Amino acid sequence: MNEKKTLATTWLDGCSGCHMSLLDMDERLIDLSQQFDLVYCPLVDQKIFPPHVDITLIEGAIGNEEDLEKIHLIRERTRILVSLGDCAVTGNVSALRNPFGADAVLRRVYGEPTGTLAQVPKIGLPKLLSRVRPLHDYVHVDLFVPGCPPSADTIYTVLSELLAGRMPDLSSVAHFG
Amino acid sequence: MTATPAVKTFVIDGVDASARSEQTILSAAREHNIFIPTLCHLEGLSDVGACRLCLVEVKGARRLLPACTTRVEEGMEITCNSPRIAAYRQMTLQLLFAERNHVCAVCLANRHCELQSLATSLGMTHVEIPYRFPSLSVDISHERFTLDHNRCILCTRCIRVCSEIEGAHTWDLMGRGIQSRVITDLDQPWGESDTCTSCGKCVQVCPTGALFQKNRTGGQCCKDPSFLPYLRTMREEP
Amino acid sequence: MTTLTEELDQITAKVQQEQQAAGDRINVCVAAGCLSLHSDAVQHALEAETKKSAARCAVRGVGCMGLCSAGPVVSHEPAASASNENATRLYRGVQPEDAPQLVASLQGEPVAKLAISSQLPFFTRQTKVVLENSGRINPESIEEYIATGGYRALMHALNEMTPAEVVQEISASGLRGRGGAGYPTGLKWATVARVAGAPKYVICNADEGDPGAFMDRSVLEGDPHRVLEGMILAAYAIGASQGYIYLRAEYPLAVKRLGIAIREAKRMGLLGSDIGGTRMNLNLEIRLGAGAFVCGEETALIASIEGHRGTPHPRPPYPAESGLWGSPTLINNVETYANVPPILRRGSAWYAALGTAKSKGTKVFALSGKVRNTGLIEVPMGMTLREIIFDIGGGVDEGHTFKAVQTGGPSGGCIPAAQLDIPVDYDSLMQAGSIMGSGGMIVMDDSSCMVNVARFFMEFCMSESCGKCIPCRAGTAQMYGLLTRITEGTATHRELDLLTRLCDMVGATSLCGLGQTAPNPVLSTLRYFKNEYLAHIEDKHCPAGVCDCTASIAEVAQ
Ligand SMILES: Cc1cc2nc3c(=O)[nH]c(=O)nc-3n(C[C@H](O)[C@H](O)[C@H](O)COP(=O)(O)O)c2cc1C
Ligand code: SF4
Ligand code: SF4
Ligand code: SF4
Ligand code: SF4
Numbered sequence: 001m002n003e004k005k006t007l008a009t010t011w012l013d014g015c016s017g018c019h020m021s022l023l024d025m026d027e028r029l030i031d032l033s034q035q036f037d038l039v040y041c042p043l044v045d046q047k048i049f050p051p052h053v054d055i056t057l058i059e060g061a062i063g064n065e066e067d068l069e070k071i072h073l074i075r076e077r078t079r080i081l082v083s084l085g086d087c088a089v090t091g092n093v094s095a096l097r098n099p100f101g102a103d104a105v106l107r108r109v110y111g112e113p114t115g116t117l118a119q120v121p122k123i124g125l126p127k128l129l130s131r132v133r134p135l136h137d138y139v140h141v142d143l144f145v146p147g148c149p150p151s152a153d154t155i156y157t158v159l160s161e162l163l164a165g166r167m168p169d170l171s172s173v174a175h176f177g
Numbered sequence: 178m179t180a181t182p183a184v185k186t187f188v189i190d191g192v193d194a195s196a197r198s199e200q201t202i203l204s205a206a207r208e209h210n211i212f213i214p215t216l217c218h219l220e221g222l223s224d225v226g227a228c229r230l231c232l233v234e235v236k237g238a239r240r241l242l243p244a245c246t247t248r249v250e251e252g253m254e255i256t257c258n259s260p261r262i263a264a265y266r267q268m269t270l271q272l273l274f275a276e277r278n279h280v281c282a283v284c285l286a287n288r289h290c291e292l293q294s295l296a297t298s299l300g301m302t303h304v305e306i307p308y309r310f311p312s313l314s315v316d317i318s319h320e321r322f323t324l325d326h327n328r329c330i331l332c333t334r335c336i337r338v339c340s341e342i343e344g345a346h347t348w349d350l351m352g353r354g355i356q357s358r359v360i361t362d363l364d365q366p367w368g369e370s371d372t373c374t375s376c377g378k379c380v381q382v383c384p385t386g387a388l389f390q391k392n393r394t395g396g397q398c399c400k401d402p403s404f405l406p407y408l409r410t411m412r413e414e415p
Numbered sequence: 416m417t418t419l420t421e422e423l424d425q426i427t428a429k430v431q432q433e434q435q436a437a438g439d440r441i442n443v444c445v446a447a448g449c450l451s452l453h454s455d456a457v458q459h460a461l462e463a464e465t466k467k468s469a470a471r472c473a474v475r476g477v478g479c480m481g482l483c484s485a486g487p488v489v490s491h492e493p494a495a496s497a498s499n500e501n502a503t504r505l506y507r508g509v510q511p512e513d514a515p516q517l518v519a520s521l522q523g524e525p526v527a528k529l530a531i532s533s534q535l536p537f538f539t540r541q542t543k544v545v546l547e548n549s550g551r552i553n554p555e556s557i558e559e560y561i562a563t564g565g566y567r568a569l570m571h572a573l574n575e576m577t578p579a580e581v582v583q584e585i586s587a588s589g590l591r592g593r594g595g596a597g598y599p600t601g602l603k604w605a606t607v608a609r610v611a612g613a614p615k616y617v618i619c620n621a622d623e624g625d626p627g628a629f630m631d632r633s634v635l636e637g638d639p640h641r642v643l644e645g646m647i648l649a650a651y652a653i654g655a656s657q658g659y660i661y662l663r664a665e666y667p668l669a670v671k672r673l674g675i676a677i678r679e680a681k682r683m684g685l686l687g688s689d690i691g692g693t694r695m696n697l698n699l700e701i702r703l704g705a706g707a708f709v710c711g712e713e714t715a716l717i718a719s720i721e722g723h724r725g726t727p728h729p730r731p732p733y734p735a736e737s738g739l740w741g742s743p744t745l746i747n748n749v750e751t752y753a754n755v756p757p758i759l760r761r762g763s764a765w766y767a768a769l770g771t772a773k774s775k776g777t778k779v780f781a782l783s784g785k786v787r788n789t790g791l792i793e794v795p796m797g798m799t800l801r802e803i804i805f806d807i808g809g810g811v812d813e814g815h816t817f818k819a820v821q822t823g824g825p826s827g828g829c830i831p832a833a834q835l836d837i838p839v840d841y842d843s844l845m846q847a848g849s850i851m852g853s854g855g856m857i858v859m860d861d862s863s864c865m866v867n868v869a870r871f872f873m874e875f876c877m878s879e880s881c882g883k884c885i886p887c888r889a890g891t892a893q894m895y896g897l898l899t900r901i902t903e904g905t906a907t908h909r910e911l912d913l914l915t916r917l918c919d920m921v922g923a924t925s926l927c928g929l930g931q932t933a934p935n936p937v938l939s940t941l942r943y944f945k946n947e948y949l950a951h952i953e954d955k956h957c958p959a960g961v962c963d964c965t966a967s968i969a970e971v972a973q
């Protein structure tokens with residue numbers, strides 16, 4: 001029987017806290033997992049994002065060129081795209097650098113004490129975008145789940161509703177922060 | 178003054194209601210347990226009609242009217258909540274969230290912020306308006322309080338409480354439009370203000386994490402402006 | 416003892432005599448437009464030259480003559496025909512070096528290389544009421560204003576009409592406010608007159624902040640007494656004894672001339688106490704504004720006169736009920752007041768015969784942009800846009816085609832070629848998605864990008880927003896940002912949709928007229944030129960070739 005929905009999750013510019021909250025569902029996760037196939041996840045060993053996914057949860061904002069590539073690919077291959085957590089929804093902590101600019105961050109990380117950007121690695125480090133932005137600045141997002149992180153209860157509601165084929169209404173429970 | 182104020186009767190969200198003639202739509206609505214969101218209004222301070230969250234529909238009026246500054250009138254038909262108003266209110270909140278840098282997760286007012294809780298009660302799950310990410314300063318010069326422009330929504334409550342209640346008139350506005358910001362004295366650091374009495378009233382009335390007491394950690398800046406109506410009444414009694 | 420009315424007649428006779436004696440008159444426009452082209456030097460050269468040649472001729476500096484694009488403008492009124500306009504010779508682009516030739520020509524043929532025909536449609540198609548004296552009298556001489564019939568309406572009203580009759584006459588004339596909204600002036604006066612409460616105030620709104628507008632300035636610089644007379648009449652009608660003229664400090668010439676006019680009127684007993692020997696008192700003061708556009712909004716203007724920050728307040732209460740220091744206050748625009756003396760002098764029926772059914776009288780416009788004759792014009796309401804732009808304005812430049820005309824400044828909209836035949840009146844312009852506004856009229860041709868035009872006006876609103884209310888403060892900045900993205904080529908339909916919704920929201924929820932009308936330039940260009948928006952968004956192409964649509968939204972930092 002192939003009735004099970006496919007689920008993917010990933011993290012972009014985030015702290016993995018939202019994934020921790022996902023795991024915080026504890027045994028409820030085990031119940032839920034009967035209803036989906038986890039086809040892509042930072043916690044499973046799968047390198048390539050599958051071509052057709054029913055639901056993708058994304059933690060984190062878009063901060064570099066790699067994120068940007070990924071989000072477009074994921075959007076193309078996903079039916080219901082969920083922004084999970086404040087970073088994905090607003091930019092949040094990841095976007096704290098925006099008022100100062102990306103250069104200031106690089107200088108602080110790689111440039112001290114000289115204050116130049118000469119030390120910034122050229123290979124293996126995706127190029128930073130000048131601003132960190134929420135997902136929906138680049139692609140269409142179907143559901144927003146704010147919170148830093150969203151509580152396990154909220155994520156449970158979201159997943160069980162989506163798996164049941166309904167769009168959850170978070171407008172009275174969700175909050176930022 | 179007339180001895181007995183006239184009573185007006187009107188319809189509010191389909192309910193027949195009455196109020197004294199000097200009452201605003203907002204106070205009448207609250208008496209009848211009808212929710213109208215507000216940010217610039219605060220019981221005990223003068224009203225400025227600036228945040229536009231309290232706009233309501235009045236039958237026959239050409240425009241939406243601010244409930245906080247519009248007085249009830251005989252025969253008014255008031256709609257406090259409609260899909261159109263709800264959409265405008267959400268957009269108003271979005272404009273505020275996008276205007277400056279609101280990062281609730283690391284804000285001292287987290288869970289004690291009127292802006293944040295309005296976002297929840299008005300059902301705002303995200304901000305589709307582009308974030309502006311302006312570069313704004315934080316004034317930590319005062320020994321007891323901090324001003325973080327990143328969180329200020331320019332409601333001017335601090336200005337009003339300081340001049341109307343405390344009588345110090347430390348706060349003012351500078352610049353215009355999107356460049357507006359609150360200043361202390363003649364744009365000196367707050368800590369160097371000659372007029373501030375450190376009474377803390379502005380901090381208590383600030384609806385957001387823009388003004389807070391020092392030495393508090395995240396999520397601990399509880400505000401309590403309930404002293405205001407009390408003070409006001411005490412002063413008005415002869 | 417002579418009455419003031421008799422005195423006015425004596426002055427008139429004396430001025431006319433003097434003018435006869437002085438012979439020819441050479442009028443040099445020293446209004447702002449020509450002054451910026453150094454018309455003062457032309458005036459000095461002409462003065463020196465007439466002295467030298469001993470010609471019987473008086474050289475005077477006068478207010479704007481209208482054809483500012485031809486400045487410095489000089490006119491010559493031959494002595495014999497001081498009142499016959501057709502004999503007047505007009506000269507364009509006059510330089511100090513031209514003085515000898517001009518003075519030598521007084522008795523002979525006009526100087527051909529400088530002459531402009533006064534039979535041009537630019538002149539013949541206009542109807543001058545507000546500007547009837549502008550460019551023809553010395554604005555610094557009360558006697559010259561009196562000699563044109565000035566202050567007679569006032570004396571007549573004071574002596575023979577009740578205040579209510581004055582209000583009635585203004586109502587019957589159909590005059591509507593010229594400051595933007597077109598509110599019926601008679602109705603406003605009647606309200607202030609009716610509301611109980613003393614003192615009452617009259618205010619003249621001379622803040623004129625629209626970019627490119629100079630109608631009010633020209634009236635104040637060219638014929639200040641007309642505005643004073645209108646204000647005194649208004650004060651009589653509503654029962655005010657104190658008034659203010661709120662003028663922007665950037666208009667030093669208007670400030671100076673108005674100051675002189677107030678002094679002179681006081682000297683003549685036309686202002687101050689016991690005006691014209693009656694029991695009416697009126698003290699008028701000038702208040703200078705710092706030049707913020709929003710200070711022209713009536714509640715902000717009142718706050719500014721009171722010494723507060725010039726920010727608007729929610730209405731109601733309207734100034735008519737609770738205005739300056741909480742008192743009933745009449746506030747009208749310069750041009751509105753300037754219409755009052757002729758209405759009372761010539762009767763409301765005469766005035767009501769000018770214009771259309773619902774828009775009476777004339778309107779002054781500052782015609783500018785991609786049109787041959789730019790300048791200040793006055794036309795009867797109801798003239799079509801086509802007549803104004805093509806007959807009076809002379810059309811767009813060779814090789815270009817007309818695209819749109821913008822009226823109403825930052826609160827107005829752009830009207831396309833297909834609508835050129837609509838009559839210019841309050842209601843038709845509103846229907847076309849624009850407004851009459853205070854009289855700005857900017858012509859655009861095929862070299863103008865309509866998205867960029869909308870962006871220009873939005874930038875103006877954004878930087879002039881006072882910042883008090885959220886929709887306008889943050890909304891104009893967001894709309895400006897979205898328009899910028901469209902012009903840069905980084906916008907999608909999502910941005911366009913958001914822009915449209917913001918327009919609706921900002922217009923519906925802003926506190927004052929600035930925010931309420933700020934979306935208009937966007938809405939009207941979206942209505943008529945959506946294809947230009949779509950070209951920027953879908954094809955990353957600017958049809959007018961103005962915008963560079965090659966930016967990318969995801970800028971890389973390093
Ligand atoms: C942002 C804004 C700016 C305004 N600027 C002017 C101005 O410069 N001059 C003016 O006469 N009216 C201006 N107005 C209109 C005034 O508020 C007021 O309606 C007008 O002075 C009334 O005069 P009227 O009835 O003679 O037109 C402005 C309105 C707004 C909202
Ligand atoms: S929303 Fe909070 S928990 Fe989630 S990734 Fe961002 S910082 Fe971490
Ligand atoms: S002020 Fe309120 S809305 Fe802004 S970041 Fe702090 S908690 Fe969030
Ligand atoms: S602490 Fe008191 S006196 Fe000082 S600024 Fe705040 S309200 Fe004014
Ligand atoms: S500091 Fe606080 S009270 Fe003052 S204007 Fe800003 S948000 Fe309002």
Ligand code: SF4
Nearest residue numbers: 881883884887927930
């Ligand atoms: S609409 Fe604009 S100018 Fe008017 S009060 Fe609001 S912010 Fe100020």
Ligand code: FES
Nearest residue numbers: 226228229231245
């Ligand atoms: S509460 Fe009424 S406008 Fe802010």
Ligand code: FES
Nearest residue numbers: 444448449480483
């Ligand atoms: S300024 Fe001289 S003609 Fe207008």
